[in-house]
Amino acid sequence: MKEQKKSWNELPIGGSILEAGNSKNYFTGTWRTFKPVHNAKLCINCYFCWMHCPDDSIVIENGKVTGMDLDHCKGCGVCAEVCPKKAITMEKEEK
Ligand code: SF4
Numbered sequence: 001m002k003e004q005k006k007s008w009n010e011l012p013i014g015g016s017i018l019e020a021g022n023s024k025n026y027f028t029g030t031w032r033t034f035k036p037v038h039n040a041k042l043c044i045n046c047y048f049c050w051m052h053c054p055d056d057s058i059v060i061e062n063g064k065v066t067g068m069d070l071d072h073c074k075g076c077g078v079c080a081e082v083c084p085k086k087a088i089t090m091e092k093e094e095k
C-alpha cells in the first residue's frame, strides 16, 4: 500500500478537494483500526454490504462478493452490521 503524504503547505487552503473523482488516489485504509473479514461460505451474495459501504470497498467479481478493497476500506463496520448472514466479521488490524 503506497501512502500519499503532503506537507501542510502543499495542501489546498481549507482542505478543499480540487480534483473531482480523486478518491482512489488516497489510501484511506491506513486509518483503519479494525478490518472486515469476509466468509464466502456464509455469503449469499445479497449485496447489502455493497449497497451500504460508504467507501465503495466491497469487491465483486463475476457476480460474487470476494472481499474488500483494503487500500480504501476505513473499517467502519457498516458491512458487518448489515450482513444478514453474519458473513463479515470485524477483526483488530495488525499494523
Ligand atoms: S451482506 Fe453478507 S451475505 Fe450479503 S453479499 Fe455482503 S457478505 Fe454476502
Ligand code: SF4
Pocket (backbone or CB within 6 Å): 035, 036, 052, 053, 054, 055, 056, 057, 058, 068, 072, 073, 074, 075, 076, 077, 078, 079, 080
Ligand atoms: S468496513 Fe466500512 S468501509 Fe470497510 S468495507 Fe465495510 S462498510 Fe466498507
